[in-house]
Amino acid sequence: MKRNYLFLTVAALLVFGMALSACSSAATEAPAAEESAAMEEAAPMEEAASTCSDYVLVPKNLGNPYFDTADTGAQEAAGELGITVLYQGPATADATEQITLLNSLIAQNVCGLAISADDSDALVPTGKAAMEAGIPVVTFDSAIAPDGRNFHVNQAVAQDIGAIQIQMASELAGEAGGQIAVLSATSTAPNQNTWIEVMKEELTKDEYANLELVEVVYGDDDDTKSYNEAQALFTKYPDLKVIISPTTVGVAATARAVTDAGLIGQVFVTGLGTPNQMREYVKNGASPEFALWNPGDLGYLSVYAMHALATGEITGAVGDTFSAGKLGDYTIEDDPDLGLNVLLGLPFIYNADNIDDFDW
Amino acid sequence: MSEYILELKDISKSFSGVEVLHNVSFTLRPGEVHALLGENGAGKSTMVKVITGFHQPDNGEILLDGQPVQFSDTRESRQAGIAAIYQELSLFPDLDVAENIFVGRHPITTGGRIDWRKLYAEAGKLLDSLGVQLDLRQKARNLSIAQQQIVEIARAFSINARILIMDEPTSSLTLNEVADLFHLVRSLRDKGTAIIFISHRLEELFELADRVTVLRDGFWVDSCMLKDVTRDDLIRMMVGRTISNQFPKLDVCAGEVVLKVEHLCREGVFEDINFELRCGEILGMAGLVGAGRTNVARAIFGVEPATSGSIILADEAVTITSPQQAIKLGLAYVPEDRQHHGLITPMQITSNISLPTLNRYANHGWLQGKKERKASFEAARQMEVRANHVQQLARELSGGNQQKVVLAKWLSTNPRILILDEPTRGIDVGTKAAVHALMSKLAAQGMAILMISSELPEILGMSDRVLVMREGHVTGHFYRNEATQENIITAATQDVRAGSCQ
Amino acid sequence: MKAENSQELKPETLIAEKAEHYSLSTLFKHWEWMLVGLIIAVVLVNTNLSPYFLNANNLSRTSSDFMEIGLMMLPMVFIIVTGNIDLSVASNMGMSASFMGLLHNMGVNIWVAALAGLLLGTLGGVLNGYLVGRVKLPALVVTLGTYAFFRGLAYGFLGDQAARNYPPEFTYFGQGKVFGTLVPFSVALFAVLAILFGLVLHKTTFGRYLYAIGNNENAAIYSGVPVSKIKFRIYVLSGFISALAGLILAARFGSTRPDNGTGLELSVITAAVLGGLDINGGKGTMYGAALSLLLIGLLKFGMGLMNIQSQVQSMVVGLLLIISILLPHFVSQISSIRKDRIRWKSILAIVAVVLVFAAFFAFFFWSRAAVIASV
């Protein structure tokens, strides 16, 4: 028993040590020391890397239709550019997992990363490491803090998103105005929090004086939780007029909660949603209108941006301009809050008149 | 039709390469009580489990009514009319007494649901016929070991089997209960039930059994009519040699008082316990099971501290709240339940022996393996533990050897006061004598011993003085010369006044 | 075994002081060797499949991803050896880091804040330890409660805020490397602590007590082992190390959010169990646990390099967990089956089971194919 212990420890250390030393020598003097088959294979691969063609689109998590749509757009762009775009993400929207995944992507020396960050700050060191390894990093949907990326592909200016939602809420609440509430995703999601800040600012304007924001609740982008939170809002605020849910999961769950509770016409839901999820509620009146950009376009633009960086077409400085296929030309701008970014465009309002034109 | 209701032919069984039964043959006639005898580890329990289908034999044949049978589990053997009380208690702690008796065979109403009313009624009837009073709705968890054993017996009887196997059914029972049990066994036998009876108490066998089969080290030694053999013959067959004296008690002159217990009380369990223990003395504690003897011992040892009263150790009043403290004060306690309280069976013999004294073999908390091993080897050797080496796991040992390990463990703490709770319960004759000899020797060396035992011969044979308890009170106190079976039983069954702790 | 078989055995047969020797075959039966074998296999396979696997920079970067799990696993091994469990480790980690982040945001010196975080985490351990050790509530129940409580406190502290801009002296603990080498600081810390914890578990009275409690708590109490004190201590230790892991995570991320590390407790337990620890207590070794952490790390890294999706990765670890226990049992079962005892009934049962699962997967793929065709 005891003797085993020593023996095993030594064995374990040996294995680990061997692995480390074998590769540290490989890293420093790889071409000279062609000891293993692996090293021989490594050489041609590295050559291939110079004519790079593997890009990766990293969503917050897999199995999320929003990002799947972004991937569809990304693949379209990839086809046009003649490159490969892999779609790799963590199983759950969790920064720890996303970092582990990114580390294995960095290790492969991919040509470029387009990331939707699970945590804007926690990913900074990883983003830096990628850039140090010569891999361009653009973020989309949810940004890494400026230090950890080249630039951000912004779906819409926070200002626009916040403003448009308050505008919709105001329309739905009608002349008299009334109480409104916000049902957000996780309390730590950076984009959500920025938008909510903007909404609060917007509400201070005179034209919205008749709207009262009673509470911000969090559904964690979890359908059940969002549904329950929405229910709790009805109970708590019997006079509630509008719930704004700036997240696709939350807005659908809230609209369903309104439908189930028989509150259609009494409580309106708006926010950011996807046509397929919201179609039913737009039609039954639970959520007459909602907004969103087209995530497909977002993915499309991200791939063009990443490709432009990787090929040296742009360096990622303010004022750099690149062309993004069907979407036209884009210029990198600097924003005091957001840092370097390119802007996709204005958010789009979906309602009963146009919703059947979309299928995603 | 065969003469035998059950016949075992050349049964062999091994576990992980070690053969526990070697070509054992055995026959059982209807209407006889057949005693199965052998030291622990001789293979009796394994044989019982082979008969009931809990284990399957590697070789050989089992004939029931002359027909070969193969049981793949105990359900099949029970359907064939075989019931068994196993040596390890097999109750369900979370179920109540009545349900424990009928588990797996609950009476069912015509509608197909369990008939709880009938279940309680039948359980009550059964316990009445055994002459015991038990709360039918009490959880088995809260029963004493003896009460548990009674429930086991009731369960076996409730099956109305053709073959009833009883593996040490009496190890925790008092004389009265044993008498009631024997009465029942005889009436079953007279109705034609075949009974296999296993016990270490030879007197019982002579009283009850017709035939005897002796096993040794997994080998069949002999089968014969009991009236043809003597007690010494049986012992010789079992151990392969003669044991001269079962109770080698030396007369010693008791020294000064080392332990004095005054008005000790634990609410609802025992009250107003007073006694003193002198060095060099063996104080026997007799009484029916459930009289509170074990609780007194546990209170003194700090496992379940007393709620009032005082314990005085060598003229110094102490409050003992934990076993650690008790050990430091020079107390040692060999508990009655070896498997659950005495030993850590999945650990090595060494680790078991050194556990209470582990700090002795440590330098600032770092264990010195060699020192520890050496010390436990010495302790185990003095106790004549039979094992290959001290790094063997305790669970691989026979019951008697396990008890020796427990003793070695506690003696290595160099206690001034040794509390033995049923020190020879469920161990074989050879070891039993060895334990008694050891007690005698220790007392002669000046150790004070408090011995709790339900075996009257042991109490009478080993004690300098005897305390008798009844329902949480001390009801009798006798010196060696005045202690007799009669006055102990009288004291153990007399009425006590109710009172409460101060 | 020799003594048992010998016929002339007398009761006074003496015992040997030591086992004579371990044969090589019994040595190799140990689970730890299986792990070593698996690790070697994983290294070889990955080296062949991916040129990026044996690369010091890559290994160095990826190794720090597993250090929080590793750190929390160390006291978890103690706890599991005693037959208990601590589900609150990851929540405690989040709580401590968030508390530190809160203080940092308030302008408190980072080291003071870190110390306060450690203190709070330790207090969390004290709460667990008190409830498990003194009040004697079941560990699973207690830590299920504190699992929610601690995570809730983390949210309470930081809400939707993040703590960021930690000074580089602090982020060194998560991102820095030991001077002059490629070994990340957190890996070095883990290695030192792992050796320390291993020595404590296997070479001290404390460690022996842990095994005694795990194998038979009652007997340990009767033998004078201070059971409740020891339980209290290991939970306090677990709280402290979880807090430490929280700080390391914060340093690695350069920031703190209250949801950091959600769900890691299951990874911690998985690593410990894959290392051969018996969830019921009393069995297992620290080196087994450390090896399994290494195995999981290398396996996940290798799969990541091959762009195997994360869900598949966790499926593989899940399968490994089951198979690691299933396989040895099956091998011994199959070898002990006697041909003459095989009944047609059991064969029928096996066939039925196989058919049911076949039907399930037939349905699984059939329905899915229809769906994909429609998309």
Add this chain to the structure above:
Amino acid sequence: MNIQNTAGEAHKKATTKKTGFWMNLLRVREAGISLIILILVVLVSLRAPAFLTADNFMDILMNISILVIVSLAQTMVLITHGIDLSVSSIIGLVAMMVAFILKQYPGTPIFSAVLLGMALGTVLGSFNGLVITFGNVPPIIATLGSQSIFRGLVFYYSQGTWINSFELPANFKLLSKGTPLGLPNLVIFAVVIAVLVYFFLKYTRTGRDIYAVGSNPDAAQFAGIRTHRVKLLVYMLSGLLSGFAAVLWASRFESAQTNTALGFELQTVTASVIGGVSTSGGAGTVPGVLLGALLLGIIQNSLTLVRISAFWQMAAQGLLILIAVISDKYILERVEKIKK
């Protein structure tokens, strides 16, 4: 068993001695948790009048119905000294498969969809059962493993696509929400299942075998109980009920997502454990679990109502669980003392 015992005793004693009635009521294992619920209800309704309305209670009942169904399954597993951590993944997988089928074949009768869900759940549960019984893998390990395996299958099956409300037939959505009997179907399902499980555990031999196996597995084998079969059965039942819950889940939330029911397993364990189910096997009752789930539901509901900040809610929830468990133990100890 508990109820049988305590209720029976309470009855016996109450007839003999009138004053002892309340003391005896306290002996009932569920008394402690009922008391806690009562106190909580009083406190919350003082702060938030909206709490004590029929609508709100209907919400609470709707919200805990699925929890009750799965917790009862979990309870049976816990009684055998097992644990099923894979219920959440079973729900996720079955909900996804059933929803896909319904999307594909909208004409599928609802009854068949329910049956399909239960069948799929049973198969998944039997995987756990087989691994645990014949593979000799500890339940916590086996189901921890199958949790990730089943969840992986969800991703593989759906390829990331979600089933949305508009893709599900309307009558399917009504399965959980319709109120033909005055109460929402979901609540009725939960009540029916609770009654069935209660009857099963108390009035059938197999039900009693579950207690016996959890209480002392060796003894159960001695007593001729086929422990393997009993254990296999509880995991299959756990799968079956989870499968049923999955169908209800998809119906109530009108969707199937890759992360459906993620983390739900801990809630079911919590509800069972608060309801007095012993994690070391052998003990647990249906009324206890119902109360446990109710307590959880009330805690969740009331925290929002008394306007505790969203950020502190989880902490308060954890704290309340701890308090419930501690005070329960304290009450039990008092009761034990009174008994003696």
